[in-house]
Amino acid sequence: MNWIDIGSLDDVPMRGARMVKTRAGCIAVFRTGEAEIFAASNTCPHRGGPLSEGIVHGTRVTCPLHNWVFDLETGNALGEDARITTYLIRIEAGRILIDGAALGRRSAA
Amino acid sequence: MSKQRLVVIGAGMASGRVLEHLTDIAPDAYDITLFNAEPRGNYNRIMLSPVLSGEKTYPEIVTHDEDWYAKRGIACRFGEHVTAIDRAARTVSGQNGTSAYDKLLIATGSAPFIIPVPGKDLPGVVTYRDLDDTDAMVAAAHKGGAAVVIGGGLLGLEAAAGLALRGMAVTVVHLMGHLMERQLDEAAGYLLKRDLEAKGITVLTRASTKAILGKDRVEAVLLEDGTTLPADLVVMAVGIRPETRLATDAGLTVARGIEVDAQMRTSDPDIYAVGECVEFDGHLFGLVAPLYDQARVVADSLLGRDSAFSVKDVATKLKVTGCDLFSAGDFRDGPGREDIVYRDPARGIYKRLVIEGDRLVGAVIYGDTADGNWFFGLIKDRTDIEEMRETLIFGPAYQGGATADPLSAVAALPPEAEICGCNGVCKGKIVAAIEGGAGDLGAVRTTTKASASCGTCTGLVEQLLQLTLGDAFQMPAAQPICGCTDRTHEDVRRLIKTIPLKSQEAVWQELGWTTRNGCHVCRPAINFYLLADWPLEYRDDPQSRFINERKHANIQKDGTFSVVPRMWGGITTPGELRAIADAAEKYDVRTVKVTGGQRIDLLGVKGEDLPAIWADLNKAGLVSGHAYSKGLRTVKTCVGTDHCRFGTQDSTGLGIKLEKTLWGSWTPHKVKLAVSGCPRNCAEATCKDVGIICVDSGYQVSVAGAAGMDVKETERLADVPTEQEAIDLTIAFIQLYRENAKYLDRPYKWVAKVGLEWVKARVVEDIEERTRLISSFELSQSIYRRDPWAEHAAKRAEAYAPLADLTLEAAK
Numbered sequence: 001m002n003w004i005d006i007g008s009l010d011d012v013p014m015r016g017a018r019m020v021k022t023r024a025g026c027i028a029v030f031r032t033g034e035a036e037i038f039a040a041s042n043t044c045p046h047r048g049g050p051l052s053e054g055i056v057h058g059t060r061v062t063c064p065l066h067n068w069v070f071d072l073e074t075g076n077a078l079g080e081d082a083r084i085t086t087y088l089i090r091i092e093a094g095r096i097l098i099d100g101a102a103l104g105r106r107s108a109a
Numbered sequence: 110m111s112k113q114r115l116v117v118i119g120a121g122m123a124s125g126r127v128l129e130h131l132t133d134i135a136p137d138a139y140d141i142t143l144f145n146a147e148p149r150g151n152y153n154r155i156m157l158s159p160v161l162s163g164e165k166t167y168p169e170i171v172t173h174d175e176d177w178y179a180k181r182g183i184a185c186r187f188g189e190h191v192t193a194i195d196r197a198a199r200t201v202s203g204q205n206g207t208s209a210y211d212k213l214l215i216a217t218g219s220a221p222f223i224i225p226v227p228g229k230d231l232p233g234v235v236t237y238r239d240l241d242d243t244d245a246m247v248a249a250a251h252k253g254g255a256a257v258v259i260g261g262g263l264l265g266l267e268a269a270a271g272l273a274l275r276g277m278a279v280t281v282v283h284l285m286g287h288l289m290e291r292q293l294d295e296a297a298g299y300l301l302k303r304d305l306e307a308k309g310i311t312v313l314t315r316a317s318t319k320a321i322l323g324k325d326r327v328e329a330v331l332l333e334d335g336t337t338l339p340a341d342l343v344v345m346a347v348g349i350r351p352e353t354r355l356a357t358d359a360g361l362t363v364a365r366g367i368e369v370d371a372q373m374r375t376s377d378p379d380i381y382a383v384g385e386c387v388e389f390d391g392h393l394f395g396l397v398a399p400l401y402d403q404a405r406v407v408a409d410s411l412l413g414r415d416s417a418f419s420v421k422d423v424a425t426k427l428k429v430t431g432c433d434l435f436s437a438g439d440f441r442d443g444p445g446r447e448d449i450v451y452r453d454p455a456r457g458i459y460k461r462l463v464i465e466g467d468r469l470v471g472a473v474i475y476g477d478t479a480d481g482n483w484f485f486g487l488i489k490d491r492t493d494i495e496e497m498r499e500t501l502i503f504g505p506a507y508q509g510g511a512t513a514d515p516l517s518a519v520a521a522l523p524p525e526a527e528i529c530g531c532n533g534v535c536k537g538k539i540v541a542a543i544e545g546g547a548g549d550l551g552a553v554r555t556t557t558k559a560s561a562s563c564g565t566c567t568g569l570v571e572q573l574l575q576l577t578l579g580d581a582f583q584m585p586a587a588q589p590i591c592g593c594t595d596r597t598h599e600d601v602r603r604l605i606k607t608i609p610l611k612s613q614e615a616v617w618q619e620l621g622w623t624t625r626n627g628c629h630v631c632r633p634a635i636n637f638y639l640l641a642d643w644p645l646e647y648r649d650d651p652q653s654r655f656i657n658e659r660k661h662a663n664i665q666k667d668g669t670f671s672v673v674p675r676m677w678g679g680i681t682t683p684g685e686l687r688a689i690a691d692a693a694e695k696y697d698v699r700t701v702k703v704t705g706g707q708r709i710d711l712l713g714v715k716g717e718d719l720p721a722i723w724a725d726l727n728k729a730g731l732v733s734g735h736a737y738s739k740g741l742r743t744v745k746t747c748v749g750t751d752h753c754r755f756g757t758q759d760s761t762g763l764g765i766k767l768e769k770t771l772w773g774s775w776t777p778h779k780v781k782l783a784v785s786g787c788p789r790n791c792a793e794a795t796c797k798d799v800g801i802i803c804v805d806s807g808y809q810v811s812v813a814g815a816a817g818m819d820v821k822e823t824e825r826l827a828d829v830p831t832e833q834e835a836i837d838l839t840i841a842f843i844q845l846y847r848e849n850a851k852y853l854d855r856p857y858k859w860v861a862k863v864g865l866e867w868v869k870a871r872v873v874e875d876i877e878e879r880t881r882l883i884s885s886f887e888l889s890q891s892i893y894r895r896d897p898w899a900e901h902a903a904k905r906a907e908a909y910a911p912l913a914d915l916t917l918e919a920a921k
Contacts, residue, residue, distance in 0.1 A: 006913035015626060015652040018912035029912060050668050050716075053656040055629040062629035064656040064664060069629070079307030096912075103915065 001088075002100035009094050012037065017052040017061065024103045027087060028052035029096060030072055032059050038072035039089040039098055045082045115139040115411065116201050116210040118191050118355065123384030123400040124216035125151035125173045130408035132181045138412060141183040142208050144201070147239060148188030150174040155397060157243050161271030167240060194359035196377055212379055212411060215356055215367060219349040219385040219395075224259070228321030234343045237268045246344065250275035254341030257281075257330045259318050261288040265346035266305065270431075272342070273310050280311040280338050282318060282330065284347075292425050292436045296452075296459050297475040304432045304457065351386040351393060364388050371417040372410040373403055383407045392420050398530050399423065424485040424530055433474075435481035438488040439463070440471030451502045460502055467495040480504030482569070486526060519572040528573070529559035529566045539570060543577040550574065591630035593622045598634065598851040605638050611646045613639065613653065627653075634852035637739065637775060641847045644889035649775075657737035660909070661897045662719055669699075670719060671712040673736035674726050675772065678746045678764035678784075679707030688729030696722050706743030706781065708734055720906035723898035732896035739853075740775045741782075741843075744768040745793065749786035749803065758803035760786035763832055767839060773894040774886070777850040777859070780843060795823045798856040799839050804828075808835035812842055812868070813860035821857050824865050827873045841872045841879045844886040 012018045012031040019042050020027045026042035028051045038059065042052050049065030059072045069078040075086040088099035115131075117124050120143055128141065151173040159165035178185050189203045200207045221236035223229055235245050249256070250272055258269045261283025273279045281288075287298030288305075302312045317333040321343055330338045351366035362368045362376035366388030373381050383403045385394060394400055402418060409416030424437035440463045449462040458476035462469055462484065468491050472484040483505045487494060494501055505521060522528075524537030534557050542556045553570055554561040560570045574582045589595050596604075601620060610616050616635050617627065627635065636653035651659045662670035674689065689709055693701050699713030714722055723733075735742060744767050747753065749760030764784040771782075783794035784801045794800030796816035800823045802809040807830035814823035826842065829835055842856075845868060850859035860868060871878045901909075 004915065006915070011907075011912055013652055013908075018908075021911045021914040021916050023916050026911075047666065048668065050664075053660070053664065053716075055632060055655065056652065057628045057632060058625040060628075065666070067629060079303050100915075 003090070003092075003097040004100040005095050006098050007096050009035070009037070009091055009096055012096070015056045017054070017056060019050070019052040020098070022103045026050075026052075027098070027103075028061075029089065029098075030056055030061060032056060032072065035091055037089055037091060037096060039087040040070070040072060040075055041084040041086075043084070044068055044070075045077070045084060046080070051084070112137065112140045113211040114209055115141045115212045115214065116208050117141065117143045117214045117216060118201065119216035119218055119384075119386075120145035120147070120149075120151045120173070120185075120187070121216055121218045121384055122151065122154055122172070122397060123218075123404050124214065126401050126404035127214065127216070127383055127407045127411075128173070128178075128181070128183065130405055131411060132183075134408065135412050136181065139212070141181075142210075143178065143183055143185050143187075144189055144191050144203055144208075145185070145187045146190045147241070149240070150178065150185070150187065152240065154239075157237075157240065158267035158271055160240070161243050161246055161268065162274040163247075163271075191355060194355055194380075196359055196380070199379070210379075212381065214407065214411075215375070215380065215382040215386060216384045217352040217355060217386045220352045221345065222348040222350050223345055224318060224347055226318055226320050228323060228327070229345070231321055231323045231327045231343075232325070233323070233327035233341065234321060234345060237264050237344055237346045238349070246272060246342065247275065249342040250277050252341065253277060255280070255339050256342040256344065257338050257340040258344045258346060259330070260344075260346035260348070261285070261312065261314065262291070262346065262348065263289060264349075265344070266301075268344045268346055269305070269310050270308070272344070273308060277342070278311075279309075280313060280340075281305070282316045282332065282338070283312070283314050284317055286314055288312065288314070289434075293434060293475070294440055294461060294473050296450075296461065297434060297436075297473050300457055300459055300475045301432055301434065349385070349395070351388065353386055356382070356386070366393050371406070371419065373407045373418060374410065381407050381410065389418065390420060396423055396425070398533055401532055422485075422489050424481065424488075433476060433478045435474040435478040435484075436472065437481070437485040438469070438471035440473050446470070449498075449502045462502055464494065464498070467493050467498075469494050469501070479568075482527060482530075482566075483522075485530075516572055516576060519569060520576055528569050529557075529561075532558040532561065534559035536573065539573050540577055543574055548574075548578065548582070590634060591628055593617075593624040593627050593631050594620060596620055601635070602638050602642075602849075602851075605635075605642055609643070611639065611643045613650065629655075633658075637777065637852050640775060641889070644892055658739070660716065660719065661723075661733055661735075661737060661901060662714070662716075663737045665712065667713075669713045669715055671710050671736070672698075672714050672719070672722055672726075673704065673708055673710045673734040674731035675734040675768075676708040677768050678744055678761050680746075680761060680765065681708075685729055685731055688726055688731060692722050692725050695725065704736070704743075706736075707745050708736075708743065710736070717910050720902040720909050724902040727896070727899050727902065733898040735772065738775065739778050740773070741768070741771040741780050743781055744771075745781070745783040745797070747784075747786045747791040749784075753786055755789060756786035756803070757805050758786060758808070758832070760784040760792065760801075760803050763801065763803075763808075763835065764792075766832075767836060770836065770840060770890075771843065773896075774843070774847070774890060775893065776843065776847055777852050778855045780846075780856065782839070796820065797823065799823075799842060801835055801839070806830065808832065810835055810838045813857040813865070815855060815857045817855075819857070824860070826865075826869060837879065837883060838872060840886050841882040842868065844882040845871055847886070847889075848882075 006020055012029055017028050017030045027039055028042040030038045042050055044051055044063040046068050047065055049063040051061050051063055053064045054061040060069050062069050070084055075083040087102050090097050153170045153172055156170040175185055189205055191201055191203050193202045200209050221238045235242055253276055256272045256277040256279045258265045258281045261281050269279045269281045287295045288301050305312055319333045320331045322329040322331055327340055327343050330340050353363045353367050356367040357363045367375055367382040367386050369375055369382050369387045369389050373383055375382050384400050406416045406418040447464045451460040461473045463471035469487045474481055522536050526536045528536050539557055539559050542553055547553045547556045553559055560567045590598055610619055613635055632653035636650050639647040640649050657663050662672055664670055693711055696714050696718050698711040702710040704710050744764040746761045746764035750756040780798045782799045783792040783797045785792040785794045786803050794802055796814040800811050809828050810826045811823035812826045815821040846856050
C-alpha cells in the first residue's frame with residue numbers, strides 16, 4: 001500500500017464526483033454519502049463517457065452519454081456485460097487517500 | 110322431446126367459452142355435465158403470472174365458478190378425473206360414477222413436457238401449468254433460496270420473473286442461443302436477456318440440462334458443460350404437448366393432437382374437441398385467440414348452425430416481466446428479403462421489419478409495441494408498402510402527413526382493425542359498445558371481452574374510450590416516474606404543491622421512494638418541480654442535473670464541450686464577434702458553427718478550459734446562451750421595420766425584450782421562441798413553442814408548435830393590439846407551463862394533454878390569473894435571471910479542474 005493524499009473531502013460535492021489524472025488514466029472519485037467515497041475508472045467502457053460527470057445515486061453512477069449505470073462497490077455495469085476498474089480509497093481526517101500502488105506509479109521506480 | 114345430454118371433459122379457457130356461447134344462444138338445448146380434474150372452475154390461465162408474482166390473487170382471475178354454472182343449470186363434477194370414454198355405450202366414466210352423453214366435448218388442454226433427465230421426479234421439481242403449480246412455487250419462494258428455471262420461453266420467463274419478485278435468486282437455463290426464439294429474433298432476444306439481467310435474473314443460453322441432483326429433494330442442476338447450479342426449486346418449463354390420453358384410449362384419431370375437422374368434430378361425429386388438445390390441418394394451438402374462435406365453432410356445431418374454423422395468422426403481443434414485445438408473420442432471413450431495422454439503444458427499443466418485394470411479411474418489435482397491430486394489419490392484408498417504405502418503420506403516425514399523436518393513430522384505424530388479438534375484437538365493435546353506454550374499461554371488457562384476457566391492448570381501448578367520449582373519459586394515471594416510486598409525475602407534482610414538500614429529501618421520505626436518493630431519471634425531474642414550485646425556499650441542486658446543465662455547456666461525444674454565447678434576438682456586434690473569434694483561437698476550438706437559433710456555437714472546448722473561455726467572453730459582454738438547458742433557448746427574429754420593406758412592427762425589438770425577460774428561467778423542457786415582422790414569417794415562428802407574428806393591427810400570439818422529432822404548426826392563443834400584451838401572454842403561458850407540465854414534455858405535448866381551451870381560459874380570459882402567473886414568474890426570475898457563466902468563472906472554477914493531477918509528480 002502506498003496511500004496518496006489527493007485532496008479534501010469537501011472538494012467533492014455530496015452525490016457528486018471529481019476527476020483525478022493518473023498515469024493509469026483518469027480516475028473518478030465519487031462521494032455517495034457524508035463519509036462514503038469510491039474510486040473507479042473515469043471512462044465508461046461503452047463509448048468512453050466521463051463517469052465523474054454522471055448523476056450519482058445510491059452507490060451507483062449513471063454515465064452522462066448513454067445512461068449506462070455502474071455499481072461503484074463492484075464496478076459492474078447494471079444489465080450490461082461490462083465493468084469499470086475500481087480502486088482502493090479511504091478518508092482520513094477529512095482528507096481523501098487513494099492507493100497509489102494500484103495506479104502503477106511505482107512502475108518507474 | 111327430451112333434452113340432449115352434453116358431457117364436457119375439462120374446464121379451461123376454451124371450454125368455458127364454449128359453454129358461455131352455448132347457454133347464451135340456447136339456454137335449454139342441452140343437459141350439461143362438466144368434469145374437471147382440477148378441484149375448481151375455470152380461470153384465466155394467462156393471468157397465472159401475476160398470481161405467481163403476487164400482483165393478483167386467484168379469485169381475481171376466475172372466469173367461471175360453481176355459481177356461474179349453477180345459474181345456468183350445468184352440473185359440475187370438479188376434482189374428478191375422467192378415467193374412460195365408452196363410445197359404444199356413449200358413456201363417460203369418472204372416479205365417482207358414469208355419465209351418459211349424446212354429445213361429448215373433449216377439452217383436456219395440454220400437459221407440460223418433462224425432459225427425461227435423472228432426478229426429474231425429485232421433490233422440489235415443479236412444472237408451471239396450473240394453479241396448483243403456481244401455489245407450489247409461491248410456497249417454495251416463501252423459504253427463499255435459489256431457483257433454476259429450465260426453459261427460456263414465455264412460461265419459463267414468467268416463472269423466473271415471478272420468483273425473482275418473490276425474492277428468490279433465479280437462474281434461467283435455455284437450450285437455444287437466445288430467449289423466446291420462436292417469437293423473437295436474436296437482437297430482441299438479447300434486449301430481453303439484458304432487461305431480465307437488470308432485474309437480477311441470471312440467464313444462461315446454449316445450456317443443456319444433464320441431470321437434476323439431490324438426495325431427498327432437489328439440491329442442484331447439473332449442465333452438460335459440467336456447471337452445477339445450486340437450487341432449492343427447479344421449474345421445468347420447456348414446453349407443452351396436447352393431453353390426448355383419453356382420446357387415444359377411446360380409439361379416436363390422434364396425431365400430435367386429437368384430429369378435428371373444421372366443425373371441431375373428431376373422428377367420432379358425436380365427439381367434439383376444443384383447445385390445446387386438438388390438431389387441425391396439421392396445426393396445434395397455444396394462443397388464446399384461435400381457441401376462442403374454436404369455441405364459437407363448437408357452440409355453433411352443437412346447435413346445428415353452420416360454422417367453420419380456419420387457421421388465421423396470429424401476432425404475438427406479449428408483456429414479459431414488464432418488457433413489451435411483439436412479433437408477427439415470418440421474420441426469418443432469406444433470399445429476396447430485406448430488413449428495415451430501427452434501434453434506439455438509449456431507450457432499449459428495437460424494431461425490425463422484414464420485407465419481401467413490396468409486401469411486409471414479418472415484424473419483431475421490442476420495447477415500444479404501440480405500432481404492432483398496424484404492422485400486423487399490413488402483413489395480414491398483404492398491403493403494398495412501396496409508397497411508404499421510407500417511413501414504414503416509424504409507424505402509422507408518419508404516414509400521410511398525420512401527426513404522431515397516439516390518439517390520432519388510433520383514430521386513423523379502420524373500424525375492422527383488430528384491437529384485442531386475444532378475443533378477436535375489432536375497433537368498430539368497441540366503439541359501438543362505448544356509444545352504447547360502456548363508459549369505462551371495465552364496462553368495455555364485460556360487453557366486448559376486449560382487453561379482458563392478456564390486457565396488452567388496454568392502452569388502445571382506453572384511447573378509444575377517450576376518442577369516443579372526449580372529456581367525459583378520464584385517462585387513467587400514466588407510468589410511474591421511474592423504478593424508485595410507483596407514483597406518476599402528475600401525482601408527485603400535485604403532492605409537492607399540496608403537502609407541501611420543499612426538498613428532495615422530503616419528497617423521497619414522504620412519498621416513499623424505494624431507493625436511497627433517487628436515480629438519474631427522477632432526480633432531475635424532482636429538482637425541477639421543487640425549484641419551479643418553491644423558487645425562494647428550494648435551492649437548485651447541481652448534482653441532480655444532467656452534465657450539460659451542471660456544467661453550463663453541451664458535452665460532445667469525445668468528452669469536450671460546446672459553448673454558445675447568447676445573442677439577444679439574434680443581434681450581435683463587431684466587438685462580440687471579435688471576442689468570439691479571439692476565444693475560438695485561444696482555446697483551440699475545432700469547429701465554429703452558426704446555429705439554427707441565430708447564434709454561434711464553439712465546439713471542442715476542453716472541460717477544464719470552460720471557466721476561462723467564459724471569463725473572456727464575459728469581458729466582451731457575452732453571457733450564457735443556455736443552449737444546454739431545459740429552459741429558454743433562443744428568440745429568433747427577422748429584421749422587422751428597422752430594415753425590411755414588408756415589416757409591420759419592430760419584431761427584432763420585441764424578440765430582444767422577450768429574451769431579456771425570459772432568459773435564465775428553467776422550464777420542464779427547452780423553450781424556443783420566434784418573432785416574425787410580417788406574415789411572410791421569415792423567423793419561422795409557426796413551429797416554435799411560442800411564435801409571434803406581427804401584423805398591421807398588432808400581434809398574433811400562437812403556441813405549442815414543434816419542429817423536432819415531431820413537426821407541428823402552432824395554435825393561435827390570441828391576437829393582441831399592443832407589444833406589452835404580447836409579452837404578457839408569452840410570460841403567462843410559459844409560467845403556466847412551468848407550473849403544470851410534466852418534466853420533459855415540450856409545450857406542444859403538454860397543451861395536447863390539457864387542451865388549448867384550458868390554457869386560454871387562464872392565460873387570455875382570466876386577467877387576474879394572468880397577472881398572478883406573471884408575478885410568480887417574476888419572483889422566480891429574481892433568483893434565476895443571471896449569468897451562470899460569470900458566477901462559475903468567478904467562484905467555482907476549481908470544480909472544472911481535476912481534483913488532483915498525479916501524472917505531474919516525479920516518479921519515485
